[in-house]
Amino acid sequence: MIGIPADAPLDTPQAAPEIPSPDDATPAVLVLADGTVLRGLACGARGSVCGEVVFNTGMTGYQEVLTDPSYAGQLITFTYPELGNTGVNGEDLEADHAHARGCILRQLSPRPSNWRSEETLDHWLVRQGVVGIRGVDTRALVRHLREGGALNGAIASDGTDPAALLERVRAAPSMDGLNLAAKVSTREPYTWDRSCAAAFDTRLQPRPDRPYRVVAIDFGIKRAILERLVAHGCSVTVLPAAATLEQVLALEPEGVFLSNGPGDPAAVAEGIALARDLLQQSQLPVFGICLGHQILGLALGGRSFKLGYGHRGLNHPCGSPGSVEITSQNHGFALDAASLPAERVRITHLNLNDRTVAALALRHQPVFGIQYHPEASPGPHDADHHFARFVALMAERR
Ligand SMILES: NC(=O)CC[C@H](N)C(=O)O
Numbered sequence: 001m002i003g004i005p006a007d008a009p010l011d012t013p014q015a016a017p018e019i020p021s022p023d024d025a026t027p028a029v030l031v032l033a034d035g036t037v038l039r040g041l042a043c044g045a046r047g048s049v050c051g052e053v054v055f056n057t058g059m060t061g062y063q064e065v066l067t068d069p070s071y072a073g074q075l076i077t078f079t080y081p082e083l084g085n086t087g088v089n090g091e092d093l094e095a096d097h098a099h100a101r102g103c104i105l106r107q108l109s110p111r112p113s114n115w116r117s118e119e120t121l122d123h124w125l126v127r128q129g130v131v132g133i134r135g136v137d138t139r140a141l142v143r144h145l146r147e148g149g150a151l152n153g154a155i156a157s158d159g160t161d162p163a164a165l166l167e168r169v170r171a172a173p174s175m176d177g178l179n180l181a182a183k184v185s186t187r188e189p190y191t192w193d194r195s196c197a198a199a200f201d202t203r204l205q206p207r208p209d210r211p212y213r214v215v216a217i218d219f220g221i222k223r224a225i226l227e228r229l230v231a232h233g234c235s236v237t238v239l240p241a242a243a244t245l246e247q248v249l250a251l252e253p254e255g256v257f258l259s260n261g262p263g264d265p266a267a268v269a270e271g272i273a274l275a276r277d278l279l280q281q282s283q284l285p286v287f288g289i290c291l292g293h294q295i296l297g298l299a300l301g302g303r304s305f306k307l308g309y310g311h312r313g314l315n316h317p318c319g320s321p322g323s324v325e326i327t328s329q330n331h332g333f334a335l336d337a338a339s340l341p342a343e344r345v346r347i348t349h350l351n352l353n354d355r356t357v358a359a360l361a362l363r364h365q366p367v368f369g370i371q372y373h374p375e376a377s378p379g380p381h382d383a384d385h386h387f388a389r390f391v392a393l394m395a396e397r398r
Contacts, residue, residue: 028133028157030075030104030141031165034148038141042157043108044125044132048165050172051075051101053153054332055142057313061378062121066103066130067094069184069220070290070330072262073175075102075153076312077138077145084109087117088124094222094377098128099184099262102155104141105134131155149308150175150332175332176306180263181219181271181291185241192216192238195230211235212394215253217243219271219291220261224377229257232387234394242270245277254394255285258292260373265294265304265333275299285366285393287386290331293369297360303339307332311351314379318349318358318372325349327358327372328379334371335360366393 026042032053055077056065062083065076083105103125112120125132133155145151152172154165214234216226219241229236237251241261248256256278258271266272268291276299278286288296294304310332318327334356337347348368349359361368368390374383 026157028155029160029162029165030133030136030153030155031162031169032144032153033151033166033169035166036144037162038133038136040133040135042132043105043122043134044103044130045128046157047129047131048154048156048158048160048168049075049101049131050152050154050168052150052175052332053077053104053145054150054310054312055079055138055145056330057315058328058378059314061092061314063088063092064094064222064224064378065330066098066100066128068222068260068330069095069099070222070260070262071100072180072184072220073178074100074262075104075155076100077104077136077141078106079138079142081106081138082109083107084112084121086114087112088119088121089114089116090118091116094224098125098130099220100130103130103132104136104138104155105132106136106138108132108134131157133157145309150310176264177267178263179267179269181241181261181268184220184262185218186238187240189237189239192226192236193230195227208233208395212391213237213252213254214257214394215239215248215251215255216257216259217241217248217271217274217292219259219268219295221259222373222375222377224375225257225259225289228375228384228387232391234391241268243274245274245281248274248278249282253284254397255287255390257390258286258288258295258369260290260292260330262291264306265291265298268295271295272298279362279365279367283365285390285397286368287390288369289375290371290373293360293371294331294333294335296367296369297335297340297345297357300345301339301341302345303336304333305336307334307356311353316372317352318383319352320349320359324352325382326380327374327383328376329372331371366397
């Protein structure tokens with residue numbers, strides 16, 4: 001297999017024909033756009049892939065991370081030193097298939113140990129067409145990315161020459177300006193009624209007699225978000241990223257949800273136009289998470305910018321005066337606080353590591369956005385109350 005070209009549709013994983021044995025010592029190479037070359041051993045699918053090299057500092061949740069559509073087009077460096085310990089199961093998937101293009105690891109566990117494990121991570125990566133490299137000094141790589149910023153790179157385990165790879169990397173598009181939401185969004189509307197029966201559901205308010213009708217716009221939605229909305233008493237209809245205000249209103253929603261998703265928020269023109277229409281022509285409660293939050297800010301006339309190396313991990317503190325929540329994060333862009341119209345928007349939470357905008361709310365409309373991930377998956381559940389906030393806005397209007 002030659003690998004997945006940079007412009008390949010993101011929703012067609014390319015399965016490699018054979019499952020290599022875990023003791024296979026095929027060499028692999030990682031080449032960064034600045035010319036850095038790191039050598040290691042192959043894991044997952046054999047081939048070569050190009051994408052933005054980012055890092056995730058979470059200690060758990062590799063399955064959720066690799067299937068989160070927000071990682072489409074990216075090569076993920078995992079800082080946790082051994083991956084695959086708990087294998088792969090059919091329940092912890094955030095989408096039907098992997099969205100990350102490649103993974104960069106220190107060490108791959110050959111023998112999973114978990115009662116839910118159905119398959120080794122290595123087998124699953126092969127079936128999903130995710131090209132991996134193991135044996136990399138991920139600490140050195142992360143220091144490099146933190147100093148120089150996230151940049152494009154390529155992994156090859158098919159013998160491609162590093163110089164040829166570097167040429168491909170330099171020709172690949174930058175994440176800046178890429179609308180990837182359109183590529184990963186659902187083609188057809190669908191409804192979702194499955195809830196996750198997590199223990200923390202016991203803290204929820206009593207279920208309503210009738211579920212709250214929510215329309216969710218899919219820019220790359222994670223399943224856990226749909227499950228949390230249902231757990232909080234909503235019934236959800238999911239519409240494609242290009243949905244119009246008429247299509248949304250035709251479903252008579254009580255609230256509209258704008259999802260997470262990959263790529264540059266400023267490039268998601270159809271989503272920004274829909275958010276603008278919603279804010280101007282309806283008084284509906286609107287809740288945005290991550291890309292959805294960024295789209296809300298852009299619809300309000302704000303500006304987004306690319307962070308140096310992004311926030312991807314499970315322990316990012318975010319706060320409003322008097323309260324701090326430890327949050328799950330996965331984003332490479334953020335809203336510029338100074339660009340948001342202060343007479344309409346209140347910044348309710350800041351990221352306490354770098355003081356970037358972590359959440360906003362409109363002063364005169366039932367609309368709010370959260371840059372981090374209240375659905376966790378993976379991560380802490382401190383921020384789950386934001387789903388209850390959305391439901392409370394809909395309940396007030398019944
Ligand atoms: N998880 C997300 O929704 C990510 C949003 C956007 N693609 C970013 O990187 O900032």
